[in-house]
Amino acid sequence: MDAGMAGGNTPVERWGSFELQLKGPDSGNPFLEVDLSAEFRQGGRTVRVGGFYDGDGLYHIRFMPDSVGSWTYTTRSNRPALDGKTGQVTVVPPRSGNHGPVGVRHTFHFAYADGTPFWQVGTTSYAWTHQSEALQRQTLQTLAGAPFNKLRMAVFPNHDDRGEPSLFPFQGKAPLGWDFTRFDPAFFRHLDGRVAQLRALGIEADLILFHPYDKGHWGFDRMPPEVDARYLRYVVARYGAYRNVWWSMANEFDLMREKSMADWDRAFQVVQAADPYGHLRSIHHSLRLYDNNKPWVTHASLQNGSAVEDAERAVLYRDVWNKPVVFDEVKYEGDIERRWGQLSAEEMVLRFWIGAISGTYVGHSEIFDDPQGVSWLAKGGTLRGGSPARLAFFRRILSDSPPEGLEPIDKWQDYPWAGKPGAYYLGYFGRATPRNWPFALAKPGLAEGMRFRVEIIDTWNMTVAQLDGTFEIKKQGLYSFVDKDARSIALPGRPYMALRIVRLA
């Protein structure tokens, strides 16, 4: 599997990955004993990245340049064979589809480094990289045709799945005979390839660095603190140069009873210190929230089974943290007995729309009863649910929205509209089945005489119908502007309808 790295004298695209390979000592324990890093310089800037040992006496240093032109590097090591190596990297403009890493923009939203908005439409498949090669290929194929631009996935395997994976992150013997001082490069080379394949598909890999589903079976959920820290630095050294990587400290961190809040703070700090690119950092909870106000958290990654059923719920956390809010887990589409896996496709899609008009983002997954015990949520494979097609439609609507992001309009009024005041309005009626919507917009940004066009969006049947004519507004009362002729918009009396109202120049 190709790790997606450029090396030697091959020019590297901006936000692509350069890899320097060095021959070094293979005696002793290189994972513990060899320090290796490099400084990449361009003009007055220096970017320092950590290297890592890949086995067989081979050492790698990976680098993601964020500007075109010539960069030089110098290595630093406590081993002469690896120290003081210098060279040059030529960086060329990014190829089409490469917009750089995703970061936070406009407080509550995301954008790629080149300014392109990133409209997060996420999914989760925890252990897809730990399945059979055939199943992993199928997962990639599914993703290629699916609407998702972010995938939550765990580095460590998942004991809840039963079945033993063929590769493990440490050398030794499953289930508990690990040498925690020696990573298994084969495991990570495999993961390199998967992350590179997601990158090629335009999918962000939200790498879950710890999770509680080991339950002591392999013990990756209860390693000593120094092993945790070494693991985190190794992961950052290997994956930091992939522009599509996000760091999720944990899934359901609060279910990992062996770790304290201080452990999580430290994990964030280790990752933050090791990562020169500032990839997005979050931590996902079950019941107890992490304090997302802490400075190393870039966005909230939440679990909540009901917040995105209602826009006035979903909006609340934004004000607490003043950071993007991603409801990564909102229950799943499926048909299992557990009530977290029983959403209809309609309800799954509704949550994305509610999230959007609340100025937040949502995550999908699905879990259907399967004779082979394969679910998208746990292992990947194919998607059986009815939501992905509607989420593709949803993502297209999002992508046509203002690049600043959808901001809730007129909060506290049970007014299901978001957009950009005076310019763009997206309203969503959810489960309600109105036959009529009296044209009325909240006053911020509006003035008498402004004109608008209106489209009726059926979010379930995936249609957009533009209304003939335009609407001109006049003020009504303290808070609203209405159509000057008091016109209403006829609606079909079905659920899941939305309106898009755009101001005419």
Add this chain to the structure above:
Amino acid sequence: MDAGMAGGNTPVERWGSFELQLKGPDSGNPFLEVDLSAEFRQGGRTVRVGGFYDGDGLYHIRFMPDSVGSWTYTTRSNRPALDGKTGQVTVVPPRSGNHGPVGVRHTFHFAYADGTPFWQVGTTSYAWTHQSEALQRQTLQTLAGAPFNKLRMAVFPNHDDRGEPSLFPFQGKAPLGWDFTRFDPAFFRHLDGRVAQLRALGIEADLILFHPYDKGHWGFDRMPPEVDARYLRYVVARYGAYRNVWWSMANEFDLMREKSMADWDRAFQVVQAADPYGHLRSIHHSLRLYDNNKPWVTHASLQNGSAVEDAERAVLYRDVWNKPVVFDEVKYEGDIERRWGQLSAEEMVLRFWIGAISGTYVGHSEIFDDPQGVSWLAKGGTLRGGSPARLAFFRRILSDSPPEGLEPIDKWQDYPWAGKPGAYYLGYFGRATPRNWPFALAKPGLAEGMRFRVEIIDTWNMTVAQLDGTFEIKKQGLYSFVDKDARSIALPGRPYMALRIVRLA
């Protein structure tokens, strides 16, 4: 007006107020130049309290003892006349109705120091102490017959009210000719009396220390930082010995553009350092939340116009801060044109019930159009709304609930029940008008064969009807226990109904 202080050799009740009066210098500027404090000792304990200058060469030191028996004191001052004074205070058990100061209990709830639960039913009258003597007396009379056990009130006058008060916190000339180095003791003696009167009524005084409604008219909203700090220490020295005082750093702090977040952090720290009793500390916002995770915040004091319309909204902030949540401002009962003052009595009461079953607390106020421009919210006087009577009923129901507080049960399921699993359930149907409720409780704490009695509560008409017979439960599915004979409870098809279900021994 009596300041409610015991002095000399009069025994002081536990959590009562002792005041030591000393004669000292009246030359120069005693507010600035004289340091005064005292250490009160009992056994191995020392409580250090600040003193304050009350004008005319008189200095006071106030102390709220928290245990009975004999205490001794020694004063400390940079003036010989005030330094090294010693004496003794005899503390006797509290009189009936004195339960001590209110603190946080069971993470999300409140209790008095003697362990009695404090079920917060708050109201707000910002500037009642700045009105005519007749109006203030009327306000106190109203409060004596009202259900409220907490009153939010501002120390500084409110320019939005128009009308100039007769007393100001600083010496000098209104509106802007203040000597910010000299407090006016007459202003504070007046406030002493009001706080003491509230204490006698069993009402907590949530003292709002800053607010934005001055708008530069008197400039109390934009004093220099050292004046703010001196003011805060003076207030803590005067009022800390009243057990019914809470510190609210500000109302709508984020509307005070002259102050930064760092200013608020410092204000909290000044108050915390000066107050040896640890009175409750919060800060109330308009749109931008303060980070209530900060250690000096004891509870969240929120404004939100819609969160307590729905239990799944109201519950969300609890998990963020793991502190009590008080929705102090949820829009008001009234009939004014502004939509924040248009709640029907039914809607005002609904918010208290939703708050309660979400494990949070709510605040009331009202604003009706009035030819004299008097509203309860702004100035006090009488209450005209329909909610207070229902809130008295509500408070009685609360007071009969488990002393640990009402905890939401089975969150994320749109399941409007709170209580104590396995023992006590309070359910509220809000605006819904069910005719029937199939007996079903969420499984935590339950086992087959448990028996319950049921009461139907009409929260609006203020009736409690106990059903004949009992309900015995059996398990149904993964999550519920139901009546073993699958019985339902008939309901009247009206809104605002509640059920109370209590387990039989």
